[in-house]
Amino acid sequence: MxxxxxxxxxxxxxxxxxxxxxxxxxxxxxxxxxxxxxxxxxxxxxxxxxxxxxxxxxxxxxxxxxxxxxxxxxxxxxxxxxxxxxxxxxxxxxxxxxxxxxxxxxxxxxARTVTCGPPGAERAVRSLRSLEDAVALRQELLEARSLVVIGAGFIGLEVAATAREMGLEVTVVELAPVPLARVLGDEVGHWFRHYHAQRGVDVRCGVAVDEIERSAGNSKVRLRDGTVLSADLVVAGVGAxxxxxxxxxxxxxxxxxxxxxxxxxxxxxxxxxxxxxxxxxxxxxxxxxxxxxxxxxxxxxxxxxxxxLGGGDACAVVPYFWSDQFEARMRFVGRSNAASDVRVVESSDRRLVALFGRDSKIRGALCVNAPRQLALYRKAIEDQVHWGDVD
Ligand SMILES: Cc1cc2nc3c(=O)[nH]c(=O)nc-3n(C[C@H](O)[C@H](O)[C@H](O)COP(=O)(O)OP(=O)(O)OC[C@H]3O[C@@H](n4cnc5c(N)ncnc54)[C@H](O)[C@@H]3O)c2cc1C
Structure with missing residues (x-):
């Protein structure tokens, strides 16, 4: 070769x-x-x-x-x-x-885009994937007073937290009943919703966006329940x-x-x-x-x-992901999905530890501001420890 x-x-x-x-x-x-x-x-x-x-x-x-x-x-x-x-x-x-x-x-x-409203409406909605996007978005955030984020996934929640720290009024709109529920389950989703709400982010779940209109430097985001949100800026965090x-x-x-x-x-x-x-x-x-x-x-x-170059080993990785939102240092190791069993082992205003099991094994662990637990659970996931033997 x-x-x-x-x-x-x-x-x-x-x-x-x-x-x-x-x-x-x-x-x-x-x-x-x-x-x-x-x-x-x-x-x-x-x-x-x-x-x-x-x-x-x-x-x-x-x-x-x-x-x-x-x-x-x-x-x-x-x-x-x-x-x-x-x-x-x-x-x-x-x-x-x-x-x-x-x-x-x-x-x-x-980044996936949001398509609703009259032709061209999607141009009024920012997304964040590249350096160019980030430079442009930061400039707009500096000039804006209010922001609507569509989608309460990790990127949406991070942008919401960052914008709030920059002093903006922030509303997050999410179709699912709670943020992050599809991958992390309801209890963890509720924790994140509460965490953001305590820091002044208005998180509205279980509601679809019907239409986005942009005129004279202002966007109107019309929700399925009839609410109309007015904002200087709209960002989509609807996945990739x-x-x-x-x-x-x-x-x-x-x-x-x-x-x-x-x-x-x-x-x-x-x-x-x-x-x-x-x-x-x-x-x-x-x-x-x-x-x-x-x-x-x-x-x-x-x-x-x-x-x-000729190797043939399986790529057997334990996935690892982090997300920083306000002071929450979230670390996730392993896998989780809607079918996982979820066990919250610690929950307070600042910390959260939740475990995810499937097929009688521990498959994932989420730790917010709890770095030491993460290492222990990572080992348990690698060793495929029985779900009943972890706490
Ligand atoms: C805003 C943001 C925040 C993130 N935060 C976290 C985090 O906190 N923790 C975490 O674990 N992960 C995070 N991620 C995810 C992480 O950055 C990605 O998983 C990682 O960048 C994937 O790397 P990649 O090389 O596979 O693809 P990418 O980084 O997506 O790069 C792909 C490159 O290919 C180029 N390309 C695409 N099509 C073509 C083509 N046809 N021809 C030529 N070039 C092409 C693209 O322009 C791009 O430069 C974040 C991602 C984003 C966007």
């Missing part, structure tokens, strides 16, 4: 490049990225970078000189529009093909979708992301995938999953590189 193309220039990609070299791969590496900037870190975009200002250099994943040092040809500001698996080339927008012997797909995910549109027609197995086996091989030879875009079988949980989390992108970037 002499020519590896890494498509998507972000977290999973950088770690794939690094691991390729660590494994002794000495051939060409081309890094193709749609954004016009060097790879940077996204988690601060909804937290300190939004609150205190974005200093792009501080967010870079690697120094500018690192890419030369790794012998990487950067193709930034170039969007891949196709993967020609017959003649083995990545096809770029505006012309150009990058031939490959092996490919790492690391195109991540994109894997960036796979450019792979349609390539012959690759696609579904909710790029379909991979347990070692992150796609359905096409010499093409692997990693990070937010990859759906893979995780044997540790006996589950096919796609994970939109920082830690997963790092591990999978490295793992996919090893697989591309």
């Amino acid at each position: 002499d020519r590896v193309v890494v498509v998507g220039a972000s977290l999973a990609a950088v770690h794939a490049v690094e691991a390729l070299r660590e494994h002794g791969y000495a051939g060409d590496i081309a890094l193709v990225g749609a954004e016009d900037v060097l790879p940077y870190d996204r988690p601060p975009l909804s937290k300190e970078a939004l609150r205190e200002g974005v200093e792009p250099d501080k967010l870079l994943l690697r120094d500018p000189g690192w890419y030369d040092g790794q012998g990487v040809t950067l193709r930034l500001g170039r969007t891949a529009i196709g993967l020609d698996t017959r003649d083995r080339a990545v096809v770029l927008e505006g012309g150009g093909r990058v031939p490959y012997d092996g490919v790492v797909l690391a195109t991540g995910s994109r 979708a894997p960036a796979t549109d450019w792979l349609a027609g390539s012959g690759l197995g696609l579904g909710d992301g790029v379909r991979c086996d347990e070692a992150l091989r796609t359905t096409v030879p010499d093409v692997v995938a990693a990070g937010d875009v990859a759906t893979w079988y995780n044997p540790l949980f006996d589950e096919t999953m796609r994970v939109e989390q920082w830690n997963n992108a790092v591990i999978q970037g490295r793992h996919a590189a090893g697989t591309l």
Whole structure:
């Protein structure tokens, strides 16, 4: 293998490049990225970078000189529009093909948009995925007095907390009966709702947004229950979708992301995938999953590189995720979903510890401001401890 193309220039990609070299791969590496900037870190975009200002250099994943040092040809500001698996080339927008012997797909995910109201109404609703989004949003937050956030997922709640800390009046509108309930269950969702309410965020659950209108610098958000919220700014935090549109027609197995086996091989030879875009079988949980989390992108970037060079180990990771909202340092290890049993083992105004079980095993643990417990539960999840034996 002499020519590896890494498509998507972000977290999973950088770690794939690094691991390729660590494994002794000495051939060409081309890094193709749609954004016009060097790879940077996204988690601060909804937290300190939004609150205190974005200093792009501080967010870079690697120094500018690192890419030369790794012998990487950067193709930034170039969007891949196709993967020609017959003649083995990545096809770029505006012309150009990058031939490959092996490919790492690391195109991540994109923010979903809200579509309601008259044509063009969605342009009045901001989303947050990129550095460019964060720079623009911060400027608007500085000029605004009120904000409506649509969606009480992690990014929506982080933006709500940050905006509140910046002094805005903040309302969050969520379709589900409580925030985060789909993944974390009602009790945990109630805790987060109460936590935000105590800090002045108006969290309205169980109600749909019917229409958004924008005129003269003000937005009106019409809810299904008849309420009309007026705000200077509206932000959508309604989740993300894997960036796979450019792979349609390539012959690759696609579904909710790029379909991979347990070692992150796609359905096409010499093409692997990693990070937010990859759906893979995780044997540790006996589950096919796609994970939109920082830690997963790092591990999978490295793992996919090893697989591309001939490794075949399963990518058996225990997912790990964090979220910072006001003073709440939330850490989640493992898996949870609507089918999990939930056991809240500690709950106070500042702290929360909840466990998640499935198939008689502990599968996940959520700890807010409780770092020591997290390490213990992570070990229990790795060891697949019986659900009845943990407390
Ligand atoms: C605002 C925000 C806050 C977050 N906070 C947390 C947090 O607190 N904790 C946590 O665990 N995770 C957090 N995450 C999630 C974490 O950042 C992601 O899981 C991680 O960035 C995924 O890395 P990735 O490399 O797979 O994809 P991405 O970071 O999404 O990067 C994919 C790259 O591919 C590029 N691309 C897409 N399509 C193409 C194409 N066709 N051609 C070329 N390039 C393309 C994109 O422009 C992008 O640069 C947050 C994410 C966001 C957006």
